[in-house]
Amino acid sequence: MDESQSNDVMLFRLTFSVDRDGFFRRSCRSCGRNFKTEVDEADLVTLLQPAFRRAGLEIGAEGSSESEEEEAQNHLYCPYCGHCAQSGDMLTQTFVSYLQRYAIRECVLPSINRVLSKVADESRRIGRGRSGGLLRISWEDYDPMLPPRPIAAPEPPDMMIVQLLCCGERIKILNEWNDLSICPYCGTTLVLH
Numbered sequence: 001m002d003e004s005q006s007n008d009v010m011l012f013r014l015t016f017s018v019d020r021d022g023f024f025r026r027s028c029r030s031c032g033r034n035f036k037t038e039v040d041e042a043d044l045v046t047l048l049q050p051a052f053r054r055a056g057l058e059i060g061a062e063g064s065s066e067s068e069e070e071e072a073q074n075h076l077y078c079p080y081c082g083h084c085a086q087s088g089d090m091l092t093q094t095f096v097s098y099l100q101r102y103a104i105r106e107c108v109l110p111s112i113n114r115v116l117s118k119v120a121d122e123s124r125r126i127g128r129g130r131s132g133g134l135l136r137i138s139w140e141d142y143d144p145m146l147p148p149r150p151i152a153a154p155e156p157p158d159m160m161i162v163q164l165l166c167c168g169e170r171i172k173i174l175n176e177w178n179d180l181s182i183c184p185y186c187g188t189t190l191v192l193h
Contacts, residue, residue, distance in 0.1 A: 014102060016095065017155040023172045025155060026076070026184075027092040030083035034092065036159055036172035037076070037184060079162075079173055079190070082182040094153070101150040113144035164190070 018024050023036035076087050091099075159172035162180070166188035173180065180190040 016098070016152040019155040019157045019172075021157065021161065021172070023155075023159075023161075025092050025095070026090040028078035028081060028083050029085065029089060031078060031081040033078070033080045033174065033177075034159075035079050035174070035184065038170050076184045077182045077187050079171060079180045079182060079184050080177065084187070098150055098152055101147075105147055105149055109144075109146055113146075117144065164188075166190070 016024075018039060019036065022038055024039045025034055025036050027034050074087050075084055076090050077084050078090070158175070160175050162171050162173055164171065164183050164185070166183050167186045169183075169185050171184055182188065183190055
């Protein structure tokens, strides 16, 4: 894992699973159905950026404002019900839970450990040379413990591949589904033949 800090920016290498065809599982918050979008390395930042931005806001980082064009590019439509949301809002609950555990393990707990280590060091420094008094605080050597690094579960090769004629993209949908509503990428109304 690569990790560096510069100007309050932390960089991490995150691994997650795609199926053997290179598709990433999504979930619609409106209808609850799963579908998959095809990803490549260039798309990964766009795919996860909204989720990381939201996680950053949850742990106290300041969010940056997006232009309307960037915001529109980060939206997907559910192919079943047509619900439109940011791509980061169409992640499965399993993946969101994995991201939260990852953020806690790699960002939140190390920050807390740094603060507690500084408090312990300062307490020991102040405690030297002073004896007696009304209040005495003693710190043993502080040993920060981190939980095991979370691991993403493997992605099963389920669902059927659909080639979208409107934009040339491919998606995977439920095998038993035969009535797509809308293209996840461009919003065009779809008909399966």
